Amino acid sequence: MKTNISEPLRAPAVTEPGASRRSSRRVNLGHLLLHICLIVLGLSFLVPLLWVLVTSLKTAGQVFVVPVEWLPRTPQWSNYREIFEILPLTAFIRNSAIVTVLGTLGSVLSATLVGYSLARLRWPGRDAVFALLIATLMLPGVVTLIPTFILFRSLGWLDTFLPLVVPSWFGGAFYIFLMRQFMQGIPYELEEAARIDGASSIRILFQIIAPLCGPAIATVAIFSFLAHYNDFLGPLLYLSTNEKFTLPLGLFWYQGRYGNSWHLVMAASTVAIAPVIVLFFAAQRYFIRGIAMTGLAGR
Amino acid sequence: MVTAARRERRSSGVQRAEWRDGWLFASPFLLGVLIFWVGPMLYSLYLVTQEWDMLGPPRFVGLGNIRQAIEDPLVWKALGNTAYYTFIGVPLQLAVALLLALALNQAIRGRSIYRTIFYLPSITPAVASAVVWSQMFNADFGVLNNILRMFGFQPVKWLFDPEIAKPAFILMSLWAIGPQMVIFLAGLQNIPAELLEASSLDGAGSWQRFRSITLPLLSPVVFFNLVIGIIGSLQVFTAAFVLTSGGPQNATLFMVLYIYLQGFRQFQMGYAATLAWMLFWIIMFFTFLQFRVANRWVYYETQV
Numbered sequence: 186m187k188t189n190i191s192e193p194l195r196a197p198a199v200t201e202p203g204a205s206r207r208s209s210r211r212v213n214l215g216h217l218l219l220h221i222c223l224i225v226l227g228l229s230f231l232v233p234l235l236w237v238l239v240t241s242l243k244t245a246g247q248v249f250v251v252p253v254e255w256l257p258r259t260p261q262w263s264n265y266r267e268i269f270e271i272l273p274l275t276a277f278i279r280n281s282a283i284v285t286v287l288g289t290l291g292s293v294l295s296a297t298l299v300g301y302s303l304a305r306l307r308w309p310g311r312d313a314v315f316a317l318l319i320a321t322l323m324l325p326g327v328v329t330l331i332p333t334f335i336l337f338r339s340l341g342w343l344d345t346f347l348p349l350v351v352p353s354w355f356g357g358a359f360y361i362f363l364m365r366q367f368m369q370g371i372p373y374e375l376e377e378a379a380r381i382d383g384a385s386s387i388r389i390l391f392q393i394i395a396p397l398c399g400p401a402i403a404t405v406a407i408f409s410f411l412a413h414y415n416d417f418l419g420p421l422l423y424l425s426t427n428e429k430f431t432l433p434l435g436l437f438w439y440q441g442r443y444g445n446s447w448h449l450v451m452a453a454s455t456v457a458i459a460p461v462i463v464l465f466f467a468a469q470r471y472f473i474r475g476i477a478m479t480g481l482a483g484r
Numbered sequence: 485m486v487t488a489a490r491r492e493r494r495s496s497g498v499q500r501a502e503w504r505d506g507w508l509f510a511s512p513f514l515l516g517v518l519i520f521w522v523g524p525m526l527y528s529l530y531l532v533t534q535e536w537d538m539l540g541p542p543r544f545v546g547l548g549n550i551r552q553a554i555e556d557p558l559v560w561k562a563l564g565n566t567a568y569y570t571f572i573g574v575p576l577q578l579a580v581a582l583l584l585a586l587a588l589n590q591a592i593r594g595r596s597i598y599r600t601i602f603y604l605p606s607i608t609p610a611v612a613s614a615v616v617w618s619q620m621f622n623a624d625f626g627v628l629n630n631i632l633r634m635f636g637f638q639p640v641k642w643l644f645d646p647e648i649a650k651p652a653f654i655l656m657s658l659w660a661i662g663p664q665m666v667i668f669l670a671g672l673q674n675i676p677a678e679l680l681e682a683s684s685l686d687g688a689g690s691w692q693r694f695r696s697i698t699l700p701l702l703s704p705v706v707f708f709n710l711v712i713g714i715i716g717s718l719q720v721f722t723a724a725f726v727l728t729s730g731g732p733q734n735a736t737l738f739m740v741l742y743i744y745l746q747g748f749r750q751f752q753m754g755y756a757a758t759l760a761w762m763l764f765w766i767i768m769f770f771t772f773l774q775f776r777v778a779n780r781w782v783y784y785e786t787q788v
Contacts, residue, residue: 219592223587227598230659236620252634253625295512299512314514317517325767326719327767328761331756332524334748338538355520417609417610417611433610437726451615461607461608465604477669
């Protein structure tokens with residue numbers, strides 16, 4: 186963050202370190218110990234998630250049995266049918282989908298546009314704008330919590346999705362930063378030729394540059410997806426009608442109200458957690474690379 | 485001659501177009517800064533001088549909100565709790581994340597499986613993980629007390645014990661260190677293997693190698709995780725809001741939670757804005773402090 190900040194991002198190599206050392210085939214005592222430690226730690230990281238899944242398949246009575254039954258004898262799949270009946274869960278899913286898709290779309294488009302401007306167009310004031318970007322990256326958002334609420338309230342946006350979606354269309358500093366770092370690594374020759382042929386900036390961006398930014402776009406999309414999908418404070422502040430709740434807010438509301446039916450709360454939690462787990466396994470590569478990119482971008 | 489002049493004119497036209505496009509394309513961000521940062525911050529400064537419940541008209545109170553904040557014991561309680569959670573929690577998070585990254589940086593089988601397992605909790609929606617942890621911490625049938633009993637220890641009241649509640653939150657935060665771990669891992673993999681090999685040829689043990697090569701080369705990444713971790717941790721909200729609402733005996737009343745309660749439960753918008761400004765300056769202070777101290781311990785390759 187201190188030096189090198191304007192240098193293009195080195196794509197970090199995340200996979201396969203020490204591949205050269207793989208030749209030693211004999212059983213390595215150190216590695217064995219390491220595996221034991223990692224398995225114990227790994228299990229303790231998994232326990233909470235397994236607990237959700239297992240509890241969601243129990244009857245109300247089985248939940249409180251001590252010691253914990255880790256394999257319910259007769260999985261109660263009907264719990265899932267039940268929560269869809271007693272909760273407007275379909276509406277929660279739809280609301281989360283709307284907010285997440287519209288918010289992510291806005292983040293990606295605005296970050297691509299602004300990132301391109303900062304990475305590849307030459308204009309007076311650009312460096313100052315980039316400095317501003319870095320500054321907002323580190324500003325604590327808490328200071329805008331109250332006034333932004335009052336702003337949206339005076340616009341009549343309370344109990345709509347607009348406060349959750351519209352800000353993303355103005356570009357998140359972090360997403361812009363990622364796009365800009367990535368775009369700086371693309372050779373200029375590609376763009377020069379098109380510019381001499383008289384192509385407009387917007388055409389160059391969407392026909393030449395953006396198609397080369399797949400990994401960066403995927404990273405921004407994933408981070409933005411997670412941020413919108415997992416957001417709790419936003420929906421808590423702005424949504425008040427039940428039918429407009431997103432999944433996290435709906436889950437909170439439900440556990441506050443029917444908190445004793447833990448098997449059902451856990452079934453609802455499973456429904457809320459499942460999409461991010463699916464997303465992770467579908468796009469694992471981009472997750473890992475994206476996070477690695479953020480960390481090394483500060484160098 | 486004529487063509488050269490024409491090219492000149494054309495290129496200055498192209499340049500003008502580039503200037504225009506540059507500003508135009510950057511305008512969403514600039515507008516965003518005005519609408520979502522500059523405007524709200526100015527308005528919030530105004531709110532500091534007002535008492536306003538959002539129903540009647542705001543009333544000017546001058547420095548009243550600030551005086552109230554200084555005299556409010558809950559503010560100091562909340563700041564203390566937040567400091568405890570941050571300055572004990574973040575170093576622990578970084579230590580565990582670094583240990584995991586070091587382990588996963590070894591050439592062992594199943595690295596990507598381990599990495600997935602350690603990473604997954606961090607993408608779980610905060611509300612869902614809070615709900616899950618309320619069960620882990622449950623005094624009667626929770627998993628943690630089950631384990632304690634199994635090893636013959638007394639069960640703990642976790643979130644209902646004012647002494648244990650904050651450590652319990654820190655324990656829970658350790659569950660979500662996936663991103664820090666992945667960032668450390670990427671940093672470790674950027675360290676040239678030749679350097680490590682050269683030093684082991686010189687007879688350095690693995691601890692010495694870690695101290696004198698790995699850690700200095702990793703320091704920019706440690707710095708990044710530290711800065712981001714402290715900024716985030718000082719603004720902790722969701723877990724406390726869902727799990728304890730600040731209890732027991734305000735032991736988990738963190739600053740953003742207190743701001744939320746003042747603003748959206750008590751409708752003291754002026755007071756809440758004042759508290760937000762307080763936290764803002766505290767966070768800015770610690771961020772600047774870290775940048776000031778950074779050149780004493782953060783090592784950048786370009787400095788060689």
